[in-house]
Amino acid sequence: MKDGQNYIDGAWGAGAAGWTDVIDPGTGEVLARQAMANAADVDAAVAAARRVHLSGALSDMRPIERGRLVQAMGRYLLDNAEAIALTLCREQGKTLWEARGEVAGAAQYFEYYGNQAATLEGRQVPLGQGYFDFTALEPYGVSAQIVPWNFPVEIAARSISAALTTGNACVVKTPELAPLASACFGHAAAAAGLPAGAVNVLCGWGEEAGAALAAHPQVNQIVFTGSVPTGVAIATAAARNVVPCVLELGGKSAAIVHADADLDAFEGDIRRGIYFNAGQVCSAMSRVLVHESRHAELVERAVKVARGLSVGPGIERDAAGSGMGALVSEGQRDRAAAMVTRAEEAGAQVAAGGRKMNIPGAFLEPTVMTGVTPEMEIAQEEVFGPVLSVMPFADEEEALAIANGTPYGLVGGVFTRDLDRATRAARAMRAGQVFVNEWFAGGVETPFGGYGRSGYGREKGREALLNYVQTKNVAISIR
Ligand code: NAD
Numbered sequence: 001m002k003d004g005q006n007y008i009d010g011a012w013g014a015g016a017a018g019w020t021d022v023i024d025p026g027t028g029e030v031l032a033r034q035a036m037a038n039a040a041d042v043d044a045a046v047a048a049a050r051r052v053h054l055s056g057a058l059s060d061m062r063p064i065e066r067g068r069l070v071q072a073m074g075r076y077l078l079d080n081a082e083a084i085a086l087t088l089c090r091e092q093g094k095t096l097w098e099a100r101g102e103v104a105g106a107a108q109y110f111e112y113y114g115n116q117a118a119t120l121e122g123r124q125v126p127l128g129q130g131y132f133d134f135t136a137l138e139p140y141g142v143s144a145q146i147v148p149w150n151f152p153v154e155i156a157a158r159s160i161s162a163a164l165t166t167g168n169a170c171v172v173k174t175p176e177l178a179p180l181a182s183a184c185f186g187h188a189a190a191a192a193g194l195p196a197g198a199v200n201v202l203c204g205w206g207e208e209a210g211a212a213l214a215a216h217p218q219v220n221q222i223v224f225t226g227s228v229p230t231g232v233a234i235a236t237a238a239a240r241n242v243v244p245c246v247l248e249l250g251g252k253s254a255a256i257v258h259a260d261a262d263l264d265a266f267e268g269d270i271r272r273g274i275y276f277n278a279g280q281v282c283s284a285m286s287r288v289l290v291h292e293s294r295h296a297e298l299v300e301r302a303v304k305v306a307r308g309l310s311v312g313p314g315i316e317r318d319a320a321g322s323g324m325g326a327l328v329s330e331g332q333r334d335r336a337a338a339m340v341t342r343a344e345e346a347g348a349q350v351a352a353g354g355r356k357m358n359i360p361g362a363f364l365e366p367t368v369m370t371g372v373t374p375e376m377e378i379a380q381e382e383v384f385g386p387v388l389s390v391m392p393f394a395d396e397e398e399a400l401a402i403a404n405g406t407p408y409g410l411v412g413g414v415f416t417r418d419l420d421r422a423t424r425a426a427r428a429m430r431a432g433q434v435f436v437n438e439w440f441a442g443g444v445e446t447p448f449g450g451y452g453r454s455g456y457g458r459e460k461g462r463e464a465l466l467n468y469v470q471t472k473n474v475a476i477s478i479r
Contacts, residue, residue, distance in 0.1 A: 019036060028330070071114035136471070146173045156174065172202070235247060250454065252379070257288060271321075282382075287402075310323040336385030337355070354367045369388065432448065
């Protein structure tokens, strides 16, 4: 596999912070090297983006034409989908079918937002005779995007597409563990005919390149997806420069499964909700709260789903829906396994899985835990691995109290045939998104983001575009 370079001001090159090995977590072997940027490289990328912004090359363009460029980037991804997916699968550990889905999802963001470029409109504000007043939505300028390793292509795509659609230039900091596939955005920007400097893609260490980008005085807006402590550091840097940021942080999301739920169908939600991408999903269904009358049955079904998954190198799992791949690194795998061990020490039981697998690579068995109580670490903190905690509840009130009883609030779910009960839960859940009878229902069109410690601002959907623009009011005195 080719070494990864940085794409700054329309040119590919090495970084001043040397190179790092990118490991295939499915085998433990080195795949390729990635060039690492330092603060000076970040400076060059921000300067290029700022130059593009100040030139008006993006912001003065007729929006419908800008939208065409954004859509063209999506078509580049589709035209090169298999190659991008193979790289993503190998560097991230996910199955090949998941990687293909991620690339298709990434392309969809460019299609969805590119189509909306001409639809973002201000309004006319009536001020009575003597004035004509209107608002305009203007880009911030330089949008900095710091991307995590769990869905590096899809998460970068959702920010780049929205930023360009609204006329911003971008600097994207890709994740150290899985940076290679993100080269597609540099190639896509060039293929689409965007001016050099409109999209800059670089990798670097979080504390070095990431921190330099977040604190850069000429960055005008920041989008971050990742862990809470890093989100706090980035928001602090943003506050010092008085620039807005969007934070998509973790979650500890709960599904409430009532006694009347369709448990046959819910097996599919377990499969999707906690074992997709080996559980490395911020909106993973990491807790299932089930009515006590069906607890034993649900645990039995969850164990069946977990044990039924074939786990191994993602590259060997290309049929849609098949198996589970590796975690992104042995470090992440060990972190998840240690959380399972601590939960057992605290009194929880492993009903399925729970152990590292005795094969090369970063594999953890699909895990189901019972005997978990709401205050345990495993029920409060993000595992970011294939670990499901199942807890019983006696009534609706208790279920909602447990669901809302963490500092997070990313998503939630309710499974019932009773529309009133589903509606009550949807209102009561402190979460940015509630799924009724299907975990992960939604798409690029639906706004996504957290309550509480899960962050603020929204990505996806129409709402996200508003994070990339600022409102200008123009009042004209008519004499
Ligand atoms: P992280 O939040 O530290 O890293 C995410 C991105 O931020 C990476 O690109 C990283 O280089 C960058 N970064 C790190 N420190 C930075 C800093 N000081 N300033 C600017 N940028 C910085 O996440 P991680 O260490 O890779 O993973 C740790 C845990 O975070 C995981 O176990 C998981 O619980 C959580 N996580 C959540 C998500 C999510 O989507 N919510 C994604 C990845 C990780």
